[in-house]
Structure formats: structure tokens, C-alpha cells
Amino acid sequence: MIPSSFTYKRAGSAEEALDLAAEYGDDAKFLAGGHSLLPLMKLRLAAPEVIIDLSGLRDLSYVTDQGSYVAVGALTRHHDVEHSEVLGREVPLLAYAAGQVGDPQIRHRGTIGGSIAHADPASDLPAVLLALDATLVARGADGAREIPIGEFFQGLFETALEPDELLTEIRVPKPASAGAWSFQKFTQRAIDWAIVGCAVQDGRVGLVNMGGTPLRAAATEAALAAGASPADAAARAAEGTSAADDIRATRAYREHLARVLVSRALTEANSRS
Amino acid sequence: MKVDLTVNGKDITADVEDRMLLVHFLRDVADLTATNVGCDTTSCGACTVLLDGESVKSCTVLAAQASGHEVTTVEGLATNGEMHPVQRAFHQEHGLQCGFCTPGMVMAIVSLLKENPHPTEEQVRQGLEGNLCRCTGYHNIVRAALAAAEVSS
Numbered sequence: 001m002i003p004s005s006f007t008y009k010r011a012g013s014a015e016e017a018l019d020l021a022a023e024y025g026d027d028a029k030f031l032a033g034g035h036s037l038l039p040l041m042k043l044r045l046a047a048p049e050v051i052i053d054l055s056g057l058r059d060l061s062y063v064t065d066q067g068s069y070v071a072v073g074a075l076t077r078h079h080d081v082e083h084s085e086v087l088g089r090e091v092p093l094l095a096y097a098a099g100q101v102g103d104p105q106i107r108h109r110g111t112i113g114g115s116i117a118h119a120d121p122a123s124d125l126p127a128v129l130l131a132l133d134a135t136l137v138a139r140g141a142d143g144a145r146e147i148p149i150g151e152f153f154q155g156l157f158e159t160a161l162e163p164d165e166l167l168t169e170i171r172v173p174k175p176a177s178a179g180a181w182s183f184q185k186f187t188q189r190a191i192d193w194a195i196v197g198c199a200v201q202d203g204r205v206g207l208v209n210m211g212g213t214p215l216r217a218a219a220t221e222a223a224l225a226a227g228a229s230p231a232d233a234a235a236r237a238a239e240g241t242s243a244a245d246d247i248r249a250t251r252a253y254r255e256h257l258a259r260v261l262v263s264r265a266l267t268e269a270n271s272r273s
Numbered sequence: 274m275k276v277d278l279t280v281n282g283k284d285i286t287a288d289v290e291d292r293m294l295l296v297h298f299l300r301d302v303a304d305l306t307a308t309n310v311g312c313d314t315t316s317c318g319a320c321t322v323l324l325d326g327e328s329v330k331s332c333t334v335l336a337a338q339a340s341g342h343e344v345t346t347v348e349g350l351a352t353n354g355e356m357h358p359v360q361r362a363f364h365q366e367h368g369l370q371c372g373f374c375t376p377g378m379v380m381a382i383v384s385l386l387k388e389n390p391h392p393t394e395e396q397v398r399q400g401l402e403g404n405l406c407r408c409t410g411y412h413n414i415v416r417a418a419l420a421a422a423e424v425s426s
Contacts, residue, residue, distance in 0.1 A: 001313050001314075002292055002293075002294060002297070003292045004292070005290070005291070005292055006291055006292055007291055008274060008291035008292075008335065008337045010337070031338075034333060034334065034335070034338065035315065035333055038333050038334075038335070039314060039315055039333060042313070042314075051291075051335075053335075053337070053338060055338060079327075102315075102403065103318070103402040103403025103404075104328055104381065104384065104385065104400055104402070104403055105315075105318060105321055105328045105329050105330045105381065105403045106315065106330070106403065108324075108327040108328060108329050108384075109329055109330075109333070109334065190399075190402035191316060191402055191403055
């Protein structure tokens with residue numbers, strides 16, 4: 001399988017990437033690690049006329065301790081997030097979850113920013129960053145703006161990013177209780193997308209693959225805040241979700257999995273704190 | 274477009290389509306046919322090569338993305354006619370049956386041992402999550418990885 005024809009452009013800087021995006025508009029797509037976009041292009045589900053390769057933007061690959069939060073450059077690869085000493089210490093949930101994405105080869109190429117901007121509800125990291133209440137930084141021609149992650153995912157593969165905006169940084173607030181986390185996912189085979197997954201941190205619960213967008217288990221969170229036991233709160237994990245019926249699982253089975261995985265996650269997070 | 278890759282230490286410049294995948298560049302342009310195309314969907318790992326020393330699936334990398342970078346295929350592992358320790362371990366531990374997955378398995382293990390020279394059996398199994406063997410030869414492949422780690426230590 002090969003993608004349909006396109007013109008390849010490699011940007012040397014964020015400015016150049018934004019200039020190219022402005023020049024080509026809707027015909028262009030940014031390419032980070034390429035492990036979401038290239039498979040879609042090979043299946044001809046995406047056929048951009050211009051690819052703007054961001055791999056030359058080395059200065060957007062970093063993890064730095066900013067005091068109250070950890071800043072992660074959008075082009076930081078999953079492999080580097082997984083092995084980051086700062087994240088291992090301050091936000092172990094993110095470091096662990098990055099190590100659960102795909103397989104080693106995929107983690108050598110895929111980036112955190114690419115995964116978030118792609119906005120696949122079946123991806124692991126969007127749900128993790130929801131549980132961490134991250135803030136995203138996007139850069140456009142008029143400068144940078146911050147987008148709370150709760151406002152970022154707007155529909156299936158749709159985000160709050162404008163076509164001429166580039167996601168540059170993910171800001172992860174240091175959790176109140178960094179140790180009280182859990183990440184669970186249920187897959188048929190090791191490298192598959194999660195049939196359902198969940199991430200827990202500080203009473204927030206992010207769900208993988210339980211609707212058209214990555215989402216939080218609002219009813220579970222409300223129950224926890226009201227003092228419910230983990231078991232009672234987890235029983236409400238599927239409320240307000242809209243999981244798909246597909247070849248891997250029925251909606252009812254996904255709802256069951258959500259309740260089971262959230263229960264396990266809350267128990268694990270509690271045992272760690 | 275013009276791409277310029279270093280493959281197994283050799284500089285290769287070629288004019289290719291912008292959409293050419295790295296695996297096709299290796300097989301059809303560089304004439305290095307050990308790297309196999311298996312699933313073609315980033316799942317099976319048969320096309321695994323090293324890009325700047327790290328394992329990647331070459332069916333999901335554009336030749337254009339690899340331009341200016343170093344690629345190593347299984348053909349590039351032996352030095353002075355001596356097999357690489359991972360290749361030797363596959364031979365000694367009978368780490369293959371049909372051999373289709375082998376080039377990818379070997380490259381994935383070379384990358385794994387570079388990152389973690391002394392893996393446990395569980396770490397080897399996790400490190401090979403991205404490589405499928407349909408002869409179900411995993412036990413000997415894992416033994417080969419552990420034997421290669423032993424030899425290299």
C-alpha cells in the first residue's frame with residue numbers, strides 16, 4: 001500500500017512550518033512522527049496534497065520542569081516521554097502510559113503532540129492528558145494561545161486547532177498526589193488500540209475509546225467528589241459515554257469494560273497514594 | 274524529489290517519488306531485499322530497520338523523512354564477514370523457522386539490547402511486542418535475544 005501522490009516539504013523551524021501551512025491551507029497536513037497519518041494515507045482515508053514534515057523542528061522535543069508544571073515539547077517522542085527522568089518523578093502516569101503506546105518501533109517515531117492533534121478517541125495519551133488536566137499551547141501567525149485540554153477535543157479527529165495553527169507544547173500540572181495514579185487498557189493483542197482504557201489521577205478519570213472523542217468519566221468523578229467508594233464510583237463509569245459497536249466489541253461490552261477498568265484503576269491509584 | 278540516505282554506511286542518493294516508503298527505497302532503490310514487507314500496516318514488524326540506531330517500521334516511514342539520516346538493515350550487521358552476535362544467537366538457538374520475520378526480529382533485538390543490554394525474559398517479550406512470528410517460534414527467538422545479551426556482556 002502506498003499513499004496517493006503528494007508534495008513533501010520539510011520545515012526547518014516552527015515559523016517555516018506556519019508559513020507553509022498558510023501557503024497551502026486546507027490542502028496541507030503537518031507530519032510529526034507519521035504513525036497516525038501515514039497509515040491513514042496508505043489506506044487512502046486521508047489524501048493531503050502537501051505534507052509538511054515537522055521532524056526538523058528539533059527545538060520542540062524537550063521535557064522541562066517549570067515549577068508548578070512540566071512542559072513537554074509537542075515533538076517529543078513517546079520513547080523520550082517514557083524515559084524522561086522529570087516525568088518519571090513528577091508525573092509518573094504520563095511516563096508509564098507513553099511506554100504503553102503501540103510497540104517500541106512506534107514509540108521511536110510517534111510523538112505526544114502528533115497523538116494529541118490526531119485526536120483519535122482510541123489513543124491512549126489524550127485520555128491520560130485529560131486525567132492530568134493538561135493545557136495545550138498552539139502557535140499561529142498571530143502568536144501563541146493556551147487551550148485547556150477539556151476544550152480541545154471537539155469531535156471524531158476534530159480539535160480546537162485552526163488549520164494554520166501548530167501544537168507546540170503540552171503543559172502538565174504537577175499532580176497533587178503524583179503517586180496516586182493508574183493507567184489501564186484492555187487490548188486483544190499487545191500492539192492493538194485499546195478496546196477500552198482509562199487513566200486516573202487526583203480523582204479525575206480519562207476514558208479511552210468510549211465515544212467520538214477522548215472524554216472524562218464525569219459521573220464517576222462526581223461520585224468520588226461526593227465521597228462515594230471506588231466501587232460505587234466505578235459503577236457509574238459508562239454514564240454519559242457513547243461507545244461504538246464495532247468488530248472488536250459491542251457497546252454494552254465496552255461499557256462493562258469501562259466499569260471494570262475504572263474500578264481497578266481507582267483501587268490501584270488508592271493503593272499507591 | 275532528491276533524497277540522500279546513508280544505508281549500511283554507504284551514501285545513496287536517488288530521485289524518488291515524494292510518497293515512496295522507506296521499505297520500498299531499501300528494496301527497490303538500494304537493492305537490499307532482506308527487509309520484508311509483511312502486513313504493510315505497522316503491525317507485524319517484518320520491515321523493522323534501524324533509523325539513526327533505533328528500530329522503526331520502514332513501511333511507515335517515508336524515504337523523504339529518512340533523507341539525511343542513517344539506516345541500518347540486517348545486511349549491514351555483519352562486520353568483516355563475522356555475523357553480529359544477535360545473528361549468531363538466532364543460528365545457535367534455532368530462532369527461526371520460515372525466516373520471514375527474522376530480519377525484523379533481529380533488528381528489533383539489536384535495538385532492544387542497545388537500550389537495555391541485560392534484559393529479563395519479560396523485557397525481551399515486551400520489547401518484541403511489535404514483531405509477529407507466524408511460525409509461533411517466539412520461545413527460541415526470546416532465547417536467542419537472551420543468548421546474544423549474554424555474549425555481549
